[in-house]
Amino acid sequence: MSAADYKGFRYIGKKRRTKEDPRFVTGHGRFVADIALPDMKHVALVTSPHAAARIKAIRTDKALALTGVHYVLTGAELCAAVDPILPGVDAPRVTRYPLARGVVRYAGEWVAAVVADTRALAEDAAEKIEVDYEPTEYVLDPEKAIEPGSPLVHPLHGSNVLYRRKFVWGPVDEDFARAEHKLALRVRWGRSATVPIETFGVAAQWDPGRQLLDVWASIQMPKYPDQTARALRLPGNAVRVHFDVDVGGSFGVKRGIKHTVLVGYLAKKLGFPVRFIEDRLENMRGGDMHGPDRIFDLQVAFDSDGTIRSLRIRALDDVGAYAGRSPLQLGKPVGAIVGPYQIHSVEYEPISVMTNKTAQEAVRGFGQSPTNYALETAIDRVACELGMDRIALRKKNFIRKDQFPYLIPSGTSYDSGDYHAVLDKALAAADYPALLAARDAARKIGHLAGIGISSCLEPSGANSAFEPLFNPKNETTTWMDSCLVRVDLSGAITGVMNTSSAGQGHETLVATVLGEVLERDPDTIRVVHADSLNALPSNSPVGSRMAIMLGGAAAGAARKIKAALLAIAAHNLNKDVAQLEYHEGSVGVKGDAKQALSWAQLVEIAHRKFHQMPPGLEPGLQAKFVWEVPTGGALPTADGRVQMYPCFSFEAHVVLIEIDPATGQPKLVRYACGHDCGVMISPDIVHGMTYGGIAHGIGAALYEKFAYSDNGQLESQSFMDYLIPSAMEVPAIAIVDHCTPSPHTTFGQKGSGEAGYLGAPAAIACAVNDALAPLGTTIDALPMTPLQIWTRMQLVRTGN
Amino acid sequence: MSDEQLYSISIEVNGERREALVPARLSLVDFLRDTLRLTGTHVGCEHGICGACSVLLDGEPVRSCLMYAVQADGRRVTTIEGLAQADGTPGVLQDAFCETHATQCGYCTPGMIVAAHALLESNPEPAEHEIREAIGGNLCRCTGYQQIVDAIKLAAEKRSVGAAGK
Numbered sequence: 001m002s003a004a005d006y007k008g009f010r011y012i013g014k015k016r017r018t019k020e021d022p023r024f025v026t027g028h029g030r031f032v033a034d035i036a037l038p039d040m041k042h043v044a045l046v047t048s049p050h051a052a053a054r055i056k057a058i059r060t061d062k063a064l065a066l067t068g069v070h071y072v073l074t075g076a077e078l079c080a081a082v083d084p085i086l087p088g089v090d091a092p093r094v095t096r097y098p099l100a101r102g103v104v105r106y107a108g109e110w111v112a113a114v115v116a117d118t119r120a121l122a123e124d125a126a127e128k129i130e131v132d133y134e135p136t137e138y139v140l141d142p143e144k145a146i147e148p149g150s151p152l153v154h155p156l157h158g159s160n161v162l163y164r165r166k167f168v169w170g171p172v173d174e175d176f177a178r179a180e181h182k183l184a185l186r187v188r189w190g191r192s193a194t195v196p197i198e199t200f201g202v203a204a205q206w207d208p209g210r211q212l213l214d215v216w217a218s219i220q221m222p223k224y225p226d227q228t229a230r231a232l233r234l235p236g237n238a239v240r241v242h243f244d245v246d247v248g249g250s251f252g253v254k255r256g257i258k259h260t261v262l263v264g265y266l267a268k269k270l271g272f273p274v275r276f277i278e279d280r281l282e283n284m285r286g287g288d289m290h291g292p293d294r295i296f297d298l299q300v301a302f303d304s305d306g307t308i309r310s311l312r313i314r315a316l317d318d319v320g321a322y323a324g325r326s327p328l329q330l331g332k333p334v335g336a337i338v339g340p341y342q343i344h345s346v347e348y349e350p351i352s353v354m355t356n357k358t359a360q361e362a363v364r365g366f367g368q369s370p371t372n373y374a375l376e377t378a379i380d381r382v383a384c385e386l387g388m389d390r391i392a393l394r395k396k397n398f399i400r401k402d403q404f405p406y407l408i409p410s411g412t413s414y415d416s417g418d419y420h421a422v423l424d425k426a427l428a429a430a431d432y433p434a435l436l437a438a439r440d441a442a443r444k445i446g447h448l449a450g451i452g453i454s455s456c457l458e459p460s461g462a463n464s465a466f467e468p469l470f471n472p473k474n475e476t477t478t479w480m481d482s483c484l485v486r487v488d489l490s491g492a493i494t495g496v497m498n499t500s501s502a503g504q505g506h507e508t509l510v511a512t513v514l515g516e517v518l519e520r521d522p523d524t525i526r527v528v529h530a531d532s533l534n535a536l537p538s539n540s541p542v543g544s545r546m547a548i549m550l551g552g553a554a555a556g557a558a559r560k561i562k563a564a565l566l567a568i569a570a571h572n573l574n575k576d577v578a579q580l581e582y583h584e585g586s587v588g589v590k591g592d593a594k595q596a597l598s599w600a601q602l603v604e605i606a607h608r609k610f611h612q613m614p615p616g617l618e619p620g621l622q623a624k625f626v627w628e629v630p631t632g633g634a635l636p637t638a639d640g641r642v643q644m645y646p647c648f649s650f651e652a653h654v655v656l657i658e659i660d661p662a663t664g665q666p667k668l669v670r671y672a673c674g675h676d677c678g679v680m681i682s683p684d685i686v687h688g689m690t691y692g693g694i695a696h697g698i699g700a701a702l703y704e705k706f707a708y709s710d711n712g713q714l715e716s717q718s719f720m721d722y723l724i725p726s727a728m729e730v731p732a733i734a735i736v737d738h739c740t741p742s743p744h745t746t747f748g749q750k751g752s753g754e755a756g757y758l759g760a761p762a763a764i765a766c767a768v769n770d771a772l773a774p775l776g777t778t779i780d781a782l783p784m785t786p787l788q789i790w791t792r793m794q795l796v797r798t799g800n
Numbered sequence: 801m802s803d804e805q806l807y808s809i810s811i812e813v814n815g816e817r818r819e820a821l822v823p824a825r826l827s828l829v830d831f832l833r834d835t836l837r838l839t840g841t842h843v844g845c846e847h848g849i850c851g852a853c854s855v856l857l858d859g860e861p862v863r864s865c866l867m868y869a870v871q872a873d874g875r876r877v878t879t880i881e882g883l884a885q886a887d888g889t890p891g892v893l894q895d896a897f898c899e900t901h902a903t904q905c906g907y908c909t910p911g912m913i914v915a916a917h918a919l920l921e922s923n924p925e926p927a928e929h930e931i932r933e934a935i936g937g938n939l940c941r942c943t944g945y946q947q948i949v950d951a952i953k954l955a956a957e958k959r960s961v962g963a964a965g966k
Contacts, residue, residue: 197905692904
């Protein structure tokens with residue numbers, strides 16, 4: 001599909017209102033905390049005050065004596081009754097249970113759960129539970145944690161290293177030997193996360209007559225029903241997850257298996273519905289949703305003309321005390337390990353290490369944004385070393401638009417792109433010459449001002465190829481998604497999707513696609529979320545995949561409906577299908593407008609008039625479509641090459657920042673982002689996610705950090721010290737679109753759910769360092785908080 | 801249930817007199833959500849930062865997580881449900897949020913609209929920096945605020961056209 005065809009769409013790519021907005025603006029969303037089940041009880045938690053300790057005793061009698069308190073659950077009971085949650089890599093002795101079993105491994109870890117009539121009573125009771133701890137040795141520094149002799153977070157595992165491998169793709173040593181220049185740098189990505197405004201919550205109800213656990217949750221988790229059932233030792237069809245719960249933001253983190261196992265166990269044991277909604281403190285300390293926390297050591301081999309030949313990257317990631325899929329966040333970047341650049345060879349050594357901190361979980365981009373930050377910082381360093389313009393250096397090394405499909409050293413083929421054009425658009429939108437003039441004028445009057453540039457990829461379509469890459473025992477290559485479409489007797493269309501949504505506008509996506517293919521008004525199409533027992537397979541909205549996978553599935557199902565309508569018409573008009581044409585739901589004979597059957601007539605035949613149905617066609621009018629991620633399905637090679645994701649969106653950021661020389665407070669004066677995610681199905685939704693991703697990136701770059709004290713206490717555990725950017729910190733942002741369709745997808749679309757976040761931290765960090773350049777200093781760690789910037793300025797000024 | 805002492809309160813909520821017996825420590829947001837089942841008002845942080853629980857108290861935006869229900873006794877509370885038109889369809893501001901796609905997950909949205917409503921009531925033609933300041937106490941993690949700012953600008957225009965037409 002060419003970009004020109006984009007204009008031929010009827011609904012795709014057009015400004016249209018979404019299906020979800022009306023319920024949200026009137027307060028009629030249905031979030032998990034809005035679900036009130038008859039006789040429902042509430043949970044509050046007792047959590048560990050220590051980074052590491054043995055639990056000697058837990059006394060619950062005072063709590064249980066309170067009126068309205070029903071139960072206190074401890075790890076001893078729960079861990080005997082449920083199976084552990086295992087990490088995504090091969091580490092069977094790194095077990096995780098919802099409640100600590102004998103030892104606690106981080107401050108905030110759940111130790112006991114109280115069930116009471118109200119949350120307030122449960123909190124009262126939790127305060128009366130006495131736990132005797134014997135503190136033990138702990139480790140907080142990931143570099144110390146990988147050393148022999150370090151305290152072990154999970155002694156049975158024998159080491160704090162969860163995963164470590166050195167990949168070599170191409171002649172790295174030779175390329176380094178031949179290169180005219182080399183440089184090395186270290187950068188650090190700070191521990192932050194997506195921190196949705198809604199915390200995680202789950203409600204569960206056990207039906208003893210049906211032997212069925214019903215679950216309502218704020219969830220974004222592949223294979224969530226399956227994992228919940230397994231841990232609870234129930235058959236998969238004994239857990240029914242209701243996906244029609246609005247999720248109040250997730251961006252990766254709402255995995256919630258431990259929450260659900262806890263609440264599911266309590267509901268089944270106690271015989272009444274149980275709900276747990278994290279309060280903000282429980283969420284920040286024990287919600288197990290911290291993001292990547294990485295030290296990158298990079299070496300770059302390059303020539304005097306700016307050609308970058310080779311990279312060596314070591315990434316040490318601190319996943320905290322437990323791991324779900326978090327080690328795999330070092331795996332996804334394998335699929336874009338050279339960014340948008342032609343780099344001949346790469347060595348990559350990911351190391352996933354455990355420390356006594358809150359566990360890491362998936363965060364928007366699944367490890368790609370930290371990697372992009374490291375890569376872009378390296379590119380800037382090369383430019384600086386060579387005295388070369390940063391933009392010219394990028395353009396020199398960009399993969400050209402005539403080189404696609406382009407195979408990178410780690411085995412992934414990029415689908416399409418025009419990186420030069422998008423960067424040029426971003427520069428034009430920012431008015432780059434004016435930006436330079438503004439920066440230099442600010443500097444002349446003694447202000448600190450800097451320009452940041454970043455250019456990076458958003459791998460999209462999520463095939464989860466990092467699972468077999470990082471764990472050879474896991475041979476998962478299927479990563480499908482699905483859609484069911486029904487046309488009822490009234491002629492109304494309903495699309496059924498098979499997962500919950502957290503703001504991505506999936507109902508709008510499905511309705512737009514169904515409307516496009518069937519040429520029916522999307523406003524008349526209803527989209528519902530199945531529950532897990534009547535759902536078709538889905539791997540949930542992760543890895544920027546739903547425009548591609550759910551959009552593709554909806555199109556596939558709609559085409560089957562269309563084919564059925566054509567077959568019915570052919571049978572009744574006594575023509576071949578080739579002689580017919582479909583127009584807005586009716587089917588007529590080409591060149592003879594009088595010979596036609598309307599949508600209503602065709603639907604009626606399908607539902608009521610079997611005698612008019614062509615032989616072999618299923619009565620009714622419904623179709624399902626289940627499909628595998630395009631380009632997916634292969635296991636990695638022995639040397640770790642793999643096709644990681646099918647589609648590659650591109651973004652270029654241009655930022656002007658000014659820093660208050662007295663306080664270190666940065667101000668984003670100008671922000672432009674060029675973005676190419678192929679064909680946009682809903683431009684407002686894509687733009688919204690991109691603005692939001694940039695805002696999130698501003699947080700990661702400048703403000704947000706889960707900081708720990710030396711004794712392992714989380715110091716930023718409220719919104720007073722974990723600083724989420726407000727409308728005052730996020731500037732007006734200019735987004736400029738570009739469209740390079742993907743050859744792998746139904747309409748040429750690519751993913752966009754992580755857009756903005758993947759390049760914003762790199763660009764902002766680059767801008768801060770450009771601002772500090774006249775002082776002869778740089779900052780190599782995120783977040784570059786005002787305090788960090790101020791401290792650095794003071795160090796320069798005092799010469800200390 | 802517990803043996804907490806209960807207090808009689810009477811609050812006008814969305815134009816309707818609501819009377820209840822509540823414990824002293826019941827927050828206003830829990831009263832609205834759990835007792836009255838007005839679940840459009842959301843809880844985000846419970847320490848007064850995120851603004852998801854914003855409601856109007858006698859027309860002024862307040863954090864309903866930082867107030868006790870008993871403190872609202874005799875006062876007038878307007879929630880997101882009370883900002884729709886009489887027939888339940890979105891009001892001008894709510895409609896503008898739909899037009900510019902100013903929501904994603906929808907969780908901060910009610911508080912954001914309450915803050916914006918209070919702004920437009922006191923300042924019908926706000927400049928962009930005034931809009932940003934007015935919603936500066938409402939955190940949104942999805943939108944980056946841009947389409948929210950656009951919605952508030954659009955609503956201001958529509959309200960001014962509507963006012964001129966009256």
